[in-house]
Amino acid sequence: MLQVLIQGLLLSGLYSLIAVGFTLIFSVGRVLNLAYGAYLMMGAYCYFYVTQTLGIPKPIGFVLAASVGAMAGVLKYRFLVKPLKGDHVAVEISTLILAVVIQAGIVFIFNDSAKVLHPIVPGVIWVGGAAVTYNMVAATLASWAILVLLYLFVRRTHTGRAMQAVSMDAKGAALSGIDPDKVNMITWVISGILGAAAGVFFASYTQVNPSMWVAPLIIAVAVVIVGGIGSILGTLVVAHIIGFMEVISTTFIAAELRGVFTMLLIIVVLVMMPKGLFGREEL
């Protein structure tokens, strides 16, 4: 029982971090960025290359990974999302194509094989008969810290409030002197950084390979859909629902079925209550 609790908390922490960047774009830009998983992949590969191939210290690798994510966010917003002018379906299709292009690009540079990332923080602690890696604990703690910082940023700073305003009503925000274009750009940058950071942790939890972007994307989609809201707190709650559901189904039913319940949750929630568990007007 204790084991399930700990594993659930750790996994949920990681999932919150994965989902929050996706939620941010969804709530401010009102578009689903299906290339979000590619941020994670790019972050992970950048970190892998810098720390394990070049042998540069980990913190620098982390910063570089984050800056790759930020740059990807800027480019994506500038050349893809903005020209499509908020045509949701077109953005989804083009970001999906982009994700596959990035995947192919990664194969081109790093080849097809999976790579193992050394743990960011090595070491294992035994709790209640289960091994808990320090790496996972670090990932969870980092994700909590990042989420708290993000929450404070969105609530307390001027820029964060502008983001909230644009997410509520872009026209209204523009009328009160906020430049929605600039706010959108900032949101894409933050989302890229969060994605890349989540990617490094996610990769240290699993491994680095060219199709690693699909699983986190689906987790992020599930969180956003089931939550139905674009708020950071909602993301946290739903990430825990999904994280615990996976751990419980792995422990008590079968490890192969862990993803099945997430999919079923997406389908059931969307069909039964299209506005999500916590409600929000449809796009």
Place this chain on the structure above:
Amino acid sequence: MAADIKTRHVLLWAIFIGGMCLLPFVTTPGTLRTIIFANYLAIFAMSWDFLTGRTGYVSFGHPFLIGIGAYASAILSYRYGVPVAISIPLAVIITMIGGTLFFLPALRIRGSYFALVTLAFMELMYQLVQVIRPDITGGTRGMSGIQTITSGAFNNFYLSFALMAVIAVILWTLTRTRLGTALSAIGMNEESVRGSGLDTTKLKLFAFMVSACVAGIGGAFYVHYLGSIAPRNLFDINFLFTIIVAALIGGASTVVGPMAGAFFLTFLLEYLRPWLPGSERYFVYGAIALVLYMYQPKGLYQIIVDSLGIGKSRNKQEAAGDSAA
């Protein structure tokens, strides 16, 4: 419901079909195999487009439908020894039942959310196939040694081409009827279609059923062409990507577009093979698709129509831009 078909159209179709029938006599078996793949991809792309291009319900889960058709026929013939002549029609019916499942979310949601539900359907199926009764589905490794219908590039070319041509002509005829017009109208504005006294639920169901039927036929025949099946080849985002890109690059909401797109992309991939042997090819492929999509979301079809000045140049500025480029 008389279809709006002119002699010119019949003539063009006849030239196209006649020309394709002569192809095996002038090309090598290697090229023929590429064309066979293009034919199947064209079927999948047309199926996707009949749903998405017309009604505007973006399906990210078409591999789900194709996979049901493929798996149903493969399991029936491989595990239970059902003759192919019976297993394929049964597989198509099963796919259409699966299509009904697909249809349920469309009653309540549309746009981004619908696309995501269909994506979830695909991933769900991918995981279920491996877990539930692996003794029947073959689990992660799938099945091989499935009975093939004919052998040799020559026969398979005619089989796949006949399938594609029949499906294309039927779908094309459908779009020329009032029914097709109503379906396209749903894509433009569903509320006003309902306001004009048409039952949109029935119309949508029809589009879903046609799309599922075509996907089932394509999937079932495809698996009996390949002779093997594996979950990761079917229920995969890359496969979905290939289908969508073929339809979009050729021109969504036309019948000729997805067909042309499928051929264009299959040959592009084939010609890239000497330089880029692995999945890096998708980099070039995807990049071309992305640039084309950003430049003209309606695809090559629209670009050609604009530059030829057919269709009374609906958008004069774009036509001017095209001829300048």
